[in-house]
Amino acid sequence: MTPRAADRARYDRATALLDAPLALVDLEAFDANADDLLRRAGGKPIRVATKSVRCRALLERVLARPGFAGVMAFTLDESLWLARCGVDDVLLAYPSADRAGYAALTADAKLARAVTVMVDDPAQLDLIDRARGDGREEVRVCLELDTSLRLFGGRLRIGALRSPLREPAQLAELARSVRRRPGFRLVGLMAYEGHVAGVGDAVAGRPLRSRGVRLMQSVARREVAERRAAVVAAVRSVEPDLEFVNGGGTGSVQYTVAEDAVTEVAAGSGLYVPRLFDDFSSFTGRPAALFALPVVRRPGVGAVTVLGGGYPASGVAGQDRLPVPYLPEGLRYDPLEGPGEVQTPLLGSAADDLLIGDKVWFRHAKAGELCERFERLHLVEGDQVTATVPTYRGEGRTFL
Numbered sequence: 225m226t227p228r229a230a231d232r233a234r235y236d237r238a239t240a241l242l243d244a245p246l247a248l249v250d251l252e253a254f255d256a257n258a259d260d261l262l263r264r265a266g267g268k269p270i271r272v273a274t275k276s277v278r279c280r281a282l283l284e285r286v287l288a289r290p291g292f293a294g295v296m297a298f299t300l301d302e303s304l305w306l307a308r309c310g311v312d313d314v315l316l317a318y319p320s321a322d323r324a325g326y327a328a329l330t331a332d333a334k335l336a337r338a339v340t341v342m343v344d345d346p347a348q349l350d351l352i353d354r355a356r357g358d359g360r361e362e363v364r365v366c367l368e369l370d371t372s373l374r375l376f377g378g379r380l381r382i383g384a385l386r387s388p389l390r391e392p393a394q395l396a397e398l399a400r401s402v403r404r405r406p407g408f409r410l411v412g413l414m415a416y417e418g419h420v421a422g423v424g425d426a427v428a429g430r431p432l433r434s435r436g437v438r439l440m441q442s443v444a445r446r447e448v449a450e451r452r453a454a455v456v457a458a459v460r461s462v463e464p465d466l467e468f469v470n471g472g473g474t475g476s477v478q479y480t481v482a483e484d485a486v487t488e489v490a491a492g493s494g495l496y497v498p499r500l501f502d503d504f505s506s507f508t509g510r511p512a513a514l515f516a517l518p519v520v521r522r523p524g525v526g527a528v529t530v531l532g533g534g535y536p537a538s539g540v541a542g543q544d545r546l547p548v549p550y551l552p553e554g555l556r557y558d559p560l561e562g563p564g565e566v567q568t569p570l571l572g573s574a575a576d577d578l579l580i581g582d583k584v585w586f587r588h589a590k591a592g593e594l595c596e597r598f599e600r601l602h603l604v605e606g607d608q609v610t611a612t613v614p615t616y617r618g619e620g621r622t623f624l
Contacts, residue, residue, distance in 0.1 A: 281601075297315065299623040326363075371417040411467045452483060516584065517568070532567070
């Protein structure tokens with residue numbers, strides 16, 4: 225029996241009394257992935273990216289481990305909720321226009337101590353001040369650096385369109401704006417090199433593309449390390465008491481921690497290891513989060529149909545954004561239908577061994593987005609479900 229076949233047998237036994245669709249997290253794989261992230265972090269703290277987990281029970285599990293410290297949230301509403309639930313170090317990774325959220329933040333001392341908001345434009349400070357109302361609590365602020373790689377005199381840009389702040393002088397000027405402004409305190413700097421941390425460099429069947437990605441990332445790592453060091457020095461000249469400099473992501477942890485200027489790294493997808501993270505040469509994780517769909521039809525030889533399945537991931541639409549049939553091995557989509565809104569035909573010889581009611585196990589292309597489809601996660605240890613915990617959705621929280 226192959227390791228994947230053994231996993232399928234375990235998951236089928238563990239969920240034998242549960243009807244699909246359902247989602248599970250294999251705690252042995254989850255914990256092994258956490259260990260690998262800690263190894264690659266080399267002693268620097270890891271801030272957990274909540275959008276890649278979206279389950280409070282699992283956030284609490286990983287934060288209980290030495291080496292993980294604080295979370296990186298994706299909306300202000302989520303940040304405030306987590307702080308109210310007891311998380312005392314929340315970095316909001318994206319600027320917000322949530323005026324009600326800012327009013328709540330500036331009116332509550334506990335929330336203001338726990339939450340740090342992201343800023344890359346003085347207009348965002350103006351919005352916060354207009355939203356304050358009677359709130360007088362000091363707002364903790366983090367600045368974001370654009371890490372994109374610019375080539376050929378800036379005519380080619382590689383990397384996400386995030387912050388407009390790129391050069392040391394720009395960051396230092398905004399840092400001075402924060403210092404001069406009553407009611408704000410600059411505490412951090414963030415620089416997420418997504419073109420390194422989130423782009424696989426070993427795509428199966430695409431050797432030329434993979435070689436090109438490795439070359440690009442080698443250049444990008446050197447460029448961002450030099451520029452990040454200069455930016456940190458410039459910002460610290462304005463605010464010597466900067467508390468943290470955050471960088472990296474699951475795919476770049478070991479490279480980012482090598483920079484002296486970086487005090488912590490972020491990671492989240494590396495806990496679940498979704499499909500897109502199979503394409504990295506620098507580490508190998510274990511798939512920990514899966515979902516099962518039931519076989520509801522057998523339309524012919526070499527074909528079954530499962531219920532649901534159209535769960536594409538965000539990003540540029542393409543094959544790599546689709547969930548992949550994982551267990552049993554050897555199933556593939558019908559190219560004329562793909563994963564559907566209410567049903568998904570699957571082809572392959574493995575289909576002939578599946579009966580009505582059997583489960584087919586899938587991996588999502590991304591990590592936390594899986595939890596937007598399911599209200600609960602069944603936590604598996606060995607061949608037993610040892611707990612069932614709510615996702616954000618299961619707690620009635622759908623932030624985006």
